[in-house]
Amino acid sequence: MRVFITLIITTFYSCFVLAELPSGNATIAGDITITSNDQSMTIQQQSDQAIIEWNSFNIGENNTVTFNQPSSSSSALNRVVSGNPTTLAGSLNANGKVYVVNENGVYFTPTSTINAHSFAASTLALSNDNFLNNIFSFTSSNQSSLQSIINKGSITTLDGGFTALLGGAIDNEGTINANLGKVGLGAGKEMTLDLSGDKFLQVAVPIDAATTLLDHEGDTLHTLISHSGSTKGNTIELDVGTAKNILSNAINIPGSLIANKAEQQKGKIILSGSGTIKIDGSLKAPSTGDINITSDTLSLGGTIDVSDDLPGSITITSKGELSVSGSILADSQNNTGGTIELTSPSIMQMDKSLISANGTNGGSIALSGNTIISSGTLSSNGSTAKGGRIDIEGTNSIRLLSSDITASGSQQGGLVRIGGAFQGGYDLTRTNEQEETFVTRWGNVPTMENVNTLFINDGSTLNIESDHTPGTLILWSDQETTMLGHINAMGLQGGSVEISSKDTLRYLGLQNIKMVEGGHLLLDPKNIIISDTAGSQSWSLQGVIGFDYTGSKDYDLNSSEGSLGGTITYSDQNTKIGSSVALSGNGKNLAIASVRLPTHCGWGCPREQGRILLFTFDDTDFSNATLRGQLYSGASGSNDLDTSGMYMRNVALDQDGDRLVYSYDAWAGNIVINGLTITHGLSLPGVVTVKFDDTNFSNPQHVGIIGTRFSQKEIPLTSNDLEMYADDPDFHSSWGHHVDVALNADGSRLALTYDDFTMPINGNQRSGINLISFSDTNFSSPSFTGRIGKGNTGGYAQGIDLTGSHSLDIGAYAPIENNRIMQPSGANFFGWDIDLSNDATKLVVLHNFSNCSNTYLNTSSVCNNGYNKAQNAIHLFTFADSNFLTPTYVGAITSENDDSNTCQDSTQNCNTGNSGFLYNNSKILPETFDWGHVIGGGYNYGINANTTYVTEEVHHVTIALSGDGTRLAVSGDGSEDSRLHLIGFSDSSFGNPEIKQTITPNGTFKSKISGSNDIYHYQYGGGAMSMDDTGKMLVIGTPQDSGYNNSNTGNGGGATLLLKENILSGGYSYTDSSSDDVIINTTELKNLLDANVNVTLQANSDITVNSAITTTGTGTLSLHAGRDVDINKSISTSGNLAIIASDTSSNNVVSAQRDSGTGDILAAYESDGTTAISLTASDLDITLNNGSGVTNASMGDIELATITATTGTLQSANFSGSGAAVSDKIYDGDTSATVTTTGSVSGLTLVGSDLSLVNTASFTSATVGSAKDATVDYDLSGYLSGNIDASNTSGTAITESVTAAITSASSSNDSSESENNDSSETENIVAEITNDPSQSNVENMIGDVNKIIAFVSVDAIVGSTMSLQLATESTIQPISPTEGLGIQSL
Helix, strand or coil, X not given: CHHHHHHHHXXXXXXXXXXXXXXXXXXXXXXXXXXXXXXXXXXXXXXXXEEEEECECCXXXXXXXXXXXXXXXXEEXXXXXXXXXXXXXXXXXXXXXXXXECCCCEEECCCCEEEECEEEEEXXXXXXXXXXXXXXXXXXXCCCEEEEEEECCEXXXXXXXXXXXXXXXXXXXXXXXXXXXXXXXXXXXXXXXXXXXXXXXXXXXXXECCCEEECCCCCECCCCEEECCEEEECEEEEEXXXXXXXXXXXXXXXXXXXXXXXXXXXXXXXXXXCCEEEECCEEECCCCCEEEEEECEEEECCEEECCCCCCCEEEEEECCEEEECCEEECCCCCCCCCEEEEECCEEEECCCCEEECCECCCCEEEEEEEEEEECCEEECCECCCECCEEXXXXXXXEEECCCEEECCECCECCEEEECCCHXXXXXXXXXXXXXHHHHHHHCCCCXXXXXXXXXXXXXXXXEXXXXXXXXXXXXXXXXXXXXXXXXXXXXXXXXEEEEECCCEEEECCHHHEEECCCCEEEEECCEEXXXXXXXXXXXXXXXXXXXXXXXXXXXXXXXXXXXXXXCCCCCCCCCEXXXXXXXXXXXXXXXXXXXXXXXXXXXXXXXXCCEEEEEECCCCCCCCCEEEEEEECCCCCCCCEEXXXXXXXXXXXXXXXXXEEEEEEEECCEEEECCEEEECCCCCCEEEEEEXXXXXXXXXXXXEEEEECCCCCCCCCCCXXXXXXXXXXXXXXXXXXXXXXXXXXXXXXXXXXXXXXXXCCCCCCXXXXXXXXXXXXXXXXXXXXXXXXXXXXXXXXXXXXXXXXXXXXXXXXXXXXXXXXXXXXXXXXXXXXXXXXXXXXEEEEEECCCCCCCCCCCCHHHHCCCCCCCCCEEEXXXXXXXXXXXXXXXXXXXXXXXXXXXXXXXXXXXXXXXXXXXXXXXXXXXXXXXXXXXXXXXXXXXXXXXXXXXXXXXXXXXXXECCCCCEEEECCCCCCCCCEEEEECCXXXXXXXXXXXXXXXXXXXXXXXXXXXXXXXXXXXXCCEEECCCCCEEEEEECCCCCHHHCCCCCCEEEEEEEEECCCCCCHHHHHCCCCEEEECHHHHHHHHHCCXXXXXXXXXXXXXXXXXXXCCCCCEEEEECCCEEECCCEECCCCEEEEEXXXXXXXXXXXXXXXXXXXXXXXXXXXXXXXXXXXXXXXXXXXXXXXXXXXXCEEEEEECEEEEEEEEEEECCCEEECCEEXXXXXXXXXXXXXXXXXXXXCEEECCCCCEEEEEEEECCCCCEEEEEEEEEEEEECCCCCCEEEECCCCCECEEEEEEEEXXXXXXXXXXXXXXXXXXXXXXXXXXXXXXXXXXXXXXXXXXXXXXXXXXXXXXXXXXXXXXXXXXXXXXXXXXXXXXXXXXXX
């Protein structure tokens, strides 16, 4: 039936399009005259208002209807009453207002044009009385079924006019141009037009889900307002009303809305209502315009733009989810950026989306919600002045996954607050400098609601940089802050960054924070450990690529056997997946080699050809491992590459994974090289270069081959091939049965091993490294650049020139003594594993050869010919530039010092057991380190065809260098207790190598790999390894893995482990850790302090310093702990050092996060108990607070050994002095006192001899007495150049009250003195005057005494007795004027 109706309508439409005009009119109100001809109709309106009812109000194509009205304010209501829809295909012109009302639908064809002062079309009824009274309230008479308005034509209204399309549903596919007037598109059951108010369109009764919406052909519509066309006006409003059960798809805008500014009125676009608003088109309101969008659910995929010379504001509010995948812009080139506000319970900003308020000064951006997830860009940059303000607040969680948030400014960076205001908006203690840089300089800014959890992933960047003064960045949460991202606060001086939480700070990598001199960095977790060393807990196993592994980041090779091509199954124990691995520098591409080893036999064994598997990941957390392609013999898939029978061995990738090299041991059978089929034997090793179209390993292509004996085999070469040793016909055919390869970042430089592992008994080996350069990054035109190896000493070594500027002689007779790494003869295995830095200026080389043992070398002839000395070390080389210029030997990493076994010069016998090493004092790895066993090129072969063959698995150590050259991983031997060592360097030239972390193969890793207590040789250490650029992603090949839970007892198959560092580098896995600790890398902290950045570390519980800190910058380091500050290594800074422990709740310590126990500051001895710890700073302030307001507060001690500081303080709320004593003294007229016994300060422990307590004392008065009060001060000597007070936390010096006597001169002393005098002088007379009731008696006696002697000194009055010492003038003791009392005053 519907098809039939549609046909009738279509036929009807085709007829009227050509001929129809409105018909069947009746004038209800007003004064009108209608005239018409075949194609036009004129309606002459004499009254200001008119109402006309029509049977039909259709206008055919090429037909015209014109309203001539008294003025632009005149209006005509045209109501269709026949029950048929209105179709407008021609032109309608009017100089006033025209209303077309048809409850059966209004349809504008693509040929229709409307030109009027104002125009409204409605499928809702408008009563006569309302119209005549200028009340434009529209309502539907049919509440269950409503018709729509569809515009595919052109509607133009004049300045000051309006366009309104009102109905059950609106579909605008055409153009609406209201110039500087208003546009209203409304969908609902009841609505009102307010022609003079601020809200032009208001939907009173919205459409609910029970209402059926129909188009002009009777089909059901599912969107209330669809706008795929374009609309221009001064005010544009789209409204669908508000209701709980509104149709879900409310507004869909794939088209454009543009709101232009009128003379006195800025442009506005208002979208409002319930349901979902979807915008894939563009909304523009330039020149101070406003865009306001309100809905239940919003999907913003297009462009919302108020940018202009004077940008406007955008306010978007959603009651439900708000999704942003497009652009929201409020930019200006000549003025301050605009304002953008997004509010929703759930905001999701997609990748590549943009929210921007850039200007000469940055504008303001505010996101507010319950949950916010962002992978897009928020930008409020100031091009010539200051950066703007970006606020992101949420009540539940904020997750920045790969966001780029920037508020940079030319003169000053802006303010970025994520999760809360400074210190969470709490009224906490802060320094004046912190108050100024974090708060005051930003003036009055809105308050913020604090988020519970804040997570910032390592793909996010936060930028407040400036050409002058950086801005302020605040990261806060009330419960948990996880910070893995990158911060740029660079500039000339200043800037401030806070990364804190009221409860727990999960992570911080200081290397990701870039700040400058005078900047302030504030951190606040529960515990802080300052160290370069961490254990296995610092790493997490993200996933496994192997057999039967089914975790979220695992890849089960069993599930892909059909797509792997050929046969690859762990049922064959000779399948060794993970025998070589290569992780791209960006961590998103992985190549895994599967070398299938032969059974136990000699050189003539048929070998297995193996394959290389190519994987990609979605991110740097190894998510969504995807097998993209393979390289193997016979491969034919779209992303596969046929390797033509090559026995592949090792593989390497460049930085982004679109360039690959692999080495091969030999070819088998017929192979094709450069289009020529070659029949070849087994022993012809070499390297193949491969390129891809993209980083998804698409379209792999062989580029060239680097190898030997091509000329002898008459193999044709191209410009992309390279023959090594072409001038050396004696070179042995087995060139490098373990050729390792390493690429730089862009694939333009290659290092490869050249070691002849045929192990001749009486010949000379030529182990070493070839250095190859390409002319571009496509592996074009390879050329030999240099070598690192043994020099010309006869035998096979003849013909190797190591004298050039790109080569280095490291043999036993090398001209530079410290280069003597290799023996003069014997199998050296130099280059068993190699790795090259991104910039090709750093090279690491593994030199690995087993001790002679019948277990692994069961032939005495070998042991008797120079093979009986271990030659195990990792050698470090640098180059002057990325072209391999001037290779320099830096040193070695080994497990034993080699002072006794050095081959110093050619006069020593280096063939009888001495190793030839000259890397003295290079011990870094523990002496128990097992270097494994490397025999016969790593296969299960014997030494040559005439010996007994080795029958046990071969295992060995491998190495991996991070792309930036700062981290080196050294695997264990693969045994049950083998450990993987991570070594760091102090600079970019391999300076001061030190073990930073150790990963043990138990717990986290063992259970998942094997499901039991068994770890086979290759299941953990001993397999191949590869690191990303930063050394924070690590891939370990485990070729002997037997499947999850040991599902294959034959120990075959293999696997690859995907590990990520989770404390020092972050990663999602860290949130799974039970630890609330943050480990701060010492080098990263030093870099900030050296840049003169002020760093404040606040821990709710403890701060532990496990690595020495030495800085040359003037940045202040502040260590504030709620409980302990444990300093286990010395700190030396040119700046200031402030240490606070047992801190208070007023300083932001959270009781729940402060562990119980006494709060101490411990800086006495290192862990060995004997090495004293030194604290050096310009100003050193040490404070042990009382923990006020903290539940678990308890004060302990301060322990110190050595202090060097110019100024400083030493304070503790737990200090008290005791045990001091002062001596009695004879009255001397002053209060000085002499300390006879030095006391001690409870709460202070001093070790060593550098620091000591110094007591000074004084009496409270200078008068004579038997128990005079004295005060003893407690000072510290050795803290500064002079003594300082030990004081309480209020700054009051610690004192002790003691007593001692001040006596008068004794009579014995006086008579002795008198006897020694020959002259007869008046003796001292002491008179005791008893208190007499008669004051005159005392006065008379004093008067009499005054007549006898010239002077009287009154010393004391005690009770009712007065003692007077009378002295002759010659024997009188001097007294203080303030103590003397004239006799007359008595």
